[in-house]
Ligand SMILES: Cc1ncc(COP(=O)(O)O)c(C=O)c1O
């Protein structure tokens with residue numbers, strides 16, 4: 001049976017049949033449903049999508065009219081062409097056929113709206129995972145620029161794995177959190193997102209199943225998915241991902257990897273316990289399931305350091321560890337790293353060379369200097385204090401405005417509170433209403449299919465006043481929808 | 484019929500059957516030959532690959548043994564699994580199955596050897612398309628850093644299309660070369676290579692045919708190809724790409740785009756005439772064939788400015804114009820741009836956000852300052868003079884050592900001389916012999932399949948003495964192979 005986890009969203013501004021058309025185009029365009037692929041029957045599709053059969057029929061007619069599937073209702077409907085081949089060129093220089101290949105699902109529309117809204121000057125950003133400009137140590141970076149303006153190597157292409165001085169500094173840093181690594185097993189990337197992209201390009205394939213926490217940041221990464229992975233969500237309990245469920249699922253589905261954010265998870269803010277980390281790495285070792293550990297929020301702890309990374313307990317090179325400076329220092333430098341066994345790193349470095357010939361050497365030089373001068377470590381202390389103040393304001397506001405409407409966790413670090421509403425509502429409606437009141441918030445269904453009861457509240461960007469005002473307004477909008 | 488342009492290389496250190504195994508694995512891994520795909524008969528394959536039938540049989544047996552194709556010789560051989568699904572995990576945490584998915588053709592091996600050799604300190608780099616460190620205006624960049632160290636906006640994530648100030652400066656620059664563009668139709672990228680990657684991800688699909696000059700830089704870009712394009716080479720005459728051949732081919736093959744480097748082409752160094760540029764854009768307009776114009780070498784002219792870009796004659800938004808600063812200023816800043824119609828730019832910006840969340844804002848700030856201060860323009864004048872000196876030394880050396888062995892063009896700008904040997908030789912052998920004498924040179928077959936008579940001589944990196952010594956040594960090695 002097909003494993004389709006998607007249904008049209010009845011609150012979307014798009015008609016159901018159009019959503020289905022776009023969904024199927026997406027499958028075809030990404031090659032998941034290749035030419036020759038036999039579609040499920042109309043009845044099955046209407047069950048999967050929870051819509052009337054007539055809605056399915058109208059969607060299939062549209063796809064047949066566009067020449068993507070065979071119109072033959074008798075012998076089973078098949079994919080007969082893929083969008084690009086078909087639309088390619090003949091009626092083109094307005095580019096529309098190239099662009100509108102239908103890779104648009106509701107989530108993507110929301111993501112695009114978010115990307116655009118984030119640059120409206122008067123918007124209150126409660127959805128961002130970006131540090132506010134005041135949190136970024138601008139003076140400190142300027143000091144480094146001044147130093148580099150006196151002496152700096154010339155800015156040519158860098159080695160495939162990245163600047164060797166930076167890799168050494170990263171290894172020194174990694175040691176402080178329990179990871180022993182050699183510079184030859186480190187790859188510098190243009191941020192953590194690129195690290196994920198390289199892994200997906202280099203080590204995964206179309207249809208690779210990747211286990212993720214449910215909910216997970218990874219669900220919001222469309223490109224990652226269209227490149228070649230099917231996320232398969234595993235429940236979280238108090239201590240982290242549920243290992244029994246993971247192992248059972250893996251024995252059935254033979255997934256390619258586990259993706260986890262054990263520390264100050266995006267979106268839930270939760271932390272995997274030390275015990276669970278150790279058990280997890282052992283279980284994955286037994287099952288021979290590699291782990292991607294995204295640890296980008298690690299340095300943002302409030303009262304006590306989080307447990308050591310999973311990577312610290314990895315004796316067999318099972319874990320690809322990813323870190324970076326976007327959250328605790330500056331996203332604009334675009335610096336991240338992957339640590340893994342050397343052969344894997346070499347493969348990823350090779351792909352990186354073919355992708356963008358390496359990360360800005362200027363950014364690499366600045367980051368090297370930040371590490372080697374010790375400024376990086378000093379700054380983290382300041383950062384932690386400042387982010388904690390923001391968290392406290394957010395918690396205060398939640399208590400004032402959301403008591404009786406929802407419940408939430410108390411994050412011990414990172415940027416996020418995962419707000420659970422007492423009742424499910426239309427997330428799309430809430431999102432657009434909030435946007436019309438100049439508040440940008442991430443509905444939970446960006447991180448988990450069908451979720452209609454969660455909001456991710458981020459306290460990293462908005463000012464303290466805005467955090468209070470934003471949470472107040474959200475509570476009003478939610479109340480409107482519930483009562 | 485299958486359009487296979489590839490044959491095993493008899494001079495490669497790999498046995499022919501292994502090369503064929505790898506070639507087919509590549510097809511399967513990239514999804515070009517999906518599960519269910521029927522392979523050509525053994526006889527057809529042996530004709531296509533120009534090998535004995537027994538070689539084909541042994542390759543197919545290997546693939547069947549690995550479980551990738553059905554062993555059934557009777558009813559036709561089919562793809563039954565793809566490497567990743569198959570190899571995924573079960574015997575994994577040594578990662579080998581993830582890494583060694585067989586995406587290795589000879590060219591790639593050479594490319595990897597090149598990438599590694601480039602960082603050996605004592606190597607003479609006659610293959611590089613990188614400016615030598617002396618050519619990079621380090622002092623000038625340091626001056627900019629000093630200025631920025633006094634005032635700079637904080638380094639957060641940038642807008643999807645890139646820093647607006649930089650986009651404005653790019654538009655001002657574009658005006659000087661005849662292109663009128665609005666900042667909304669410009670996307671800042673991490674170098675030109677990433678621009679190509681975004682286009683390939685966003686506007687092309689597996690199996691898209693892309694017309695390229697024969698020879699072309701694009702042939703050396705493996706990832707671009709495995710993402711979704713089949714290059715289809717069109718001959719060059721004195722004036723540039725042959726339009727009649729292009730149009731005829733296009734009517735048969737319905738390609739997706741034309742990729743051209745009209746100005747100081749890589750690898751030939753040639754320049755498309757003004758007349759041809761105009762005719763080309765008209766012809767492509769009639770045929771509704773979009774053009775990618777890679778103009779990264781434009782500013783490196785010696786005696787007179789090259790003709791205006793093709794984009795300058797594009798009234799209908801047919802041309803995606805790509806430029807950058809890697810060749811004339813600094814590759815390490817990783818700054819490039821794409822100019823096109825706004826809808827296309829928006830789509831590409833969206834993909835860029837999903838790929839790496841934008842280009843280093845520090846690099847963008849520095850580049851903005853270089854433009855706005857006028858330093859960019861001043862530096863280009865100096866650069867042109869210095870590169871010309873290098874060209875002259877290379878031409879001198881060719882005259883001394885290659886007269887009677889080969890012929891060559893006199894480049895009017897850019898980095899390359901396309902050296903034609905009077906006789907074909909094994910390029911792989913020449914490459915490895917040269918490498919053992921510490922000389923890195925790019926054999927012509929990186930840029931054109933089966934080419935065994937060309938070498939690309941680059942004069943951008945090696946010192947003047949090295950250029951002379953390198954060309955001398957190459958002439959000796961070539962002579963050894965010919966005589
Ligand atoms: C878990 C997680 N990983 C990675 C990223 C992206 O980090 P970067 O800006 O370094 O690409 C984010 C934030 O957007 C994130 O929340």
Ligand SMILES: Cc1ncc(COP(=O)(O)O)c(C=O)c1O
Pocket residue numbers: 356357612673674675676677700744749777779807808809814818819
């Ligand atoms: C024609 C051409 N385009 C693009 C590039 C890559 O440029 P960048 O370093 O800006 O990615 C090169 C050089 O490697 C080139 O020769």
